[in-house]
Amino acid sequence: MKHEMVDLHIHSNHSMDTLHTVSDVLRACEREGMSTISITDHDSVGAYAELQDQSIRKLFSGNIITGVEISCQMDGMICEILGYNFDPTKIEIVTANFLSETQWRQRIVAKFKQAGLSADYTNEDLEAFNLTADLLEDLRELNREALEKMNPNFATSIRAIFRSGICNSKSPLFVPLEEGIDIACAVKQIHDAGGIAFLAHPFVYENAHDMLDYAINHVDGIEVFHPSATTQQREYLLDICKKHGKLISGGSDWHGYNDRPLNSQKIMKGETFL
Numbered sequence: 001m002k003h004e005m006v007d008l009h010i011h012s013n014h015s016m017d018t019l020h021t022v023s024d025v026l027r028a029c030e031r032e033g034m035s036t037i038s039i040t041d042h043d044s045v046g047a048y049a050e051l052q053d054q055s056i057r058k059l060f061s062g063n064i065i066t067g068v069e070i071s072c073q074m075d076g077m078i079c080e081i082l083g084y085n086f087d088p089t090k091i092e093i094v095t096a097n098f099l100s101e102t103q104w105r106q107r108i109v110a111k112f113k114q115a116g117l118s119a120d121y122t123n124e125d126l127e128a129f130n131l132t133a134d135l136l137e138d139l140r141e142l143n144r145e146a147l148e149k150m151n152p153n154f155a156t157s158i159r160a161i162f163r164s165g166i167c168n169s170k171s172p173l174f175v176p177l178e179e180g181i182d183i184a185c186a187v188k189q190i191h192d193a194g195g196i197a198f199l200a201h202p203f204v205y206e207n208a209h210d211m212l213d214y215a216i217n218h219v220d221g222i223e224v225f226h227p228s229a230t231t232q233q234r235e236y237l238l239d240i241c242k243k244h245g246k247l248i249s250g251g252s253d254w255h256g257y258n259d260r261p262l263n264s265q266k267i268m269k270g271e272t273f274l
């Protein structure tokens, strides 16, 4: 019997934090025996232009629904809205972060220095990193003890440095997004292109409950299944969806690294809006 496994949150190299190609994604999904997937790149629908090429599309025999993950902000803190089932030729993505990757890295480094940590890089050094995640790895190595003092999680994971440090207004490492669009604006971009919008992974945000309270009035659904949510948190989100009549989505948030494997959530089609 064919399992109806779905994974609605996958990244390709159209995201600035991912290296593997659309073809790599499709081959991996085919190996996993997935039935429906969505490639949800950060602020890009470039994958869907590539998928027009039949030699790429045929690498995966299941369904592919259009997806995107739009960066936006609430009180200067970054958050993400997932969009599905829109027309990729009709969406015009305006994002939260109008900075170039190098400018973004400069701001992070400046913040580390301001917080009394070591972070001596020239602009050439900053440009030489393939991914901003590699810079964060480097900063973590350089400042292991001091970071651990700041927050015990910072020494163990760059994800924690990003979400609970750089994206958290209560942290000394906070880098605010001054020009970010807000949640309602991200949702509108998706609706205008005929799609449905979801608040991504509520429990990665330091202010998860405020974020949910605000977003619930704008989104069509919530990403319930995600590696960041505990079983208890997942139940909580399912209750909210039921109470407010919201749709359910979920996925592995795969970026090609082993710490968050593809299909890790083992979601069946009927558990989501599909």
Ligand SMILES: [Zn+2]
Residues within 6 Å of the ligand: 009, 011, 040, 069, 253
């Ligand atoms: Zn994602």
